Amino acid sequence: MNWEWFPTFGCSTSNRRIPHEPVFFGKRPGKAFSSTDQVMETNGTGGYVVKHSGACLCGRVRFEVDGVFESFYLCHCERCRKDTGSAHAANLFSASARLRWLSGEGCIRTFDFNSTGHVRSFCTVCGSALPNVQMDGALLVVPAGSLDTDVPIQPQGHIYCSRKANWDTALEAVPRFEELPEEE
Template identity: 35%
Template sequence: MNMNDKSNKIKGNCLCGSILFEIVNDFAKLYFCNCNQCRKITGSAFASNLFIDVESFDWLAGSDGIAIYKVPNRDIAKSFCRKCGSGVPWPSSDGAMMIVPAGCLNGEPEVKGKFRIFTAEEPRWSTDFELARAHQEFLD
């Protein structure tokens, strides 16, 4: 898809706003990864990552403020803003794809398929979300 075509774009940024990017909003897959490394990298039950061709991605600001930690002996990395620590996109090891943390997007991604992976490593405390009481805001 042509990156000059603004009709199907979505922007994203880190929490402090110093890192900004734009991406074609057309994702083949969204992976919810439950592996131990992704849980440690995110500090959450799973990582929510989108994958897209590098040609469909543009940094708009702050790419020089990004640090990347690569997990030794694995094809896993964590890219984050040096100011606020927010997870931001990073290139795949072969440089062909960008891995985009879904939570840093400023809108809803258009996704063709969603997949939970490494479910054997999923902790019991993170299952049965439908049984947890839902609230519209933080509770006191």
């Protein structure tokens, strides 16, 4: 097993570290990709670069990420729940991928909660979560929902489950609807 260590991604002020191992679901660099998958481009040296694209909700901010994501976690800490207004944040992490802003860079703001390292970047027009670079440029954090291309890995786990919302239990048993439920 290949263990690498990343800090807690700003979810806590503790110094605990979280192990990760990439988990792919049938698509690895070098295999065929469909038009809805991330784009494979030659890098000029005979190899390929995985390219992901994304945007905010209003479309003013657009970006590309060149490279692979090493990990994907769903964080249930209070800060991530406040950031997203949901049960958890869903963030992709990479120590090697590169972020490139295509448009709207002037609409991006970054918030570091009380200088704790809990960092969130967002569009100032629509409020959508956007990628950010943390740990003095060593770690790229990409909100999974900000990508327009398919997410190439499955989440490796739920973290900070001891701090999840009281209503976040047995959600897989809640009825599912393809769209809005029918009115009665």
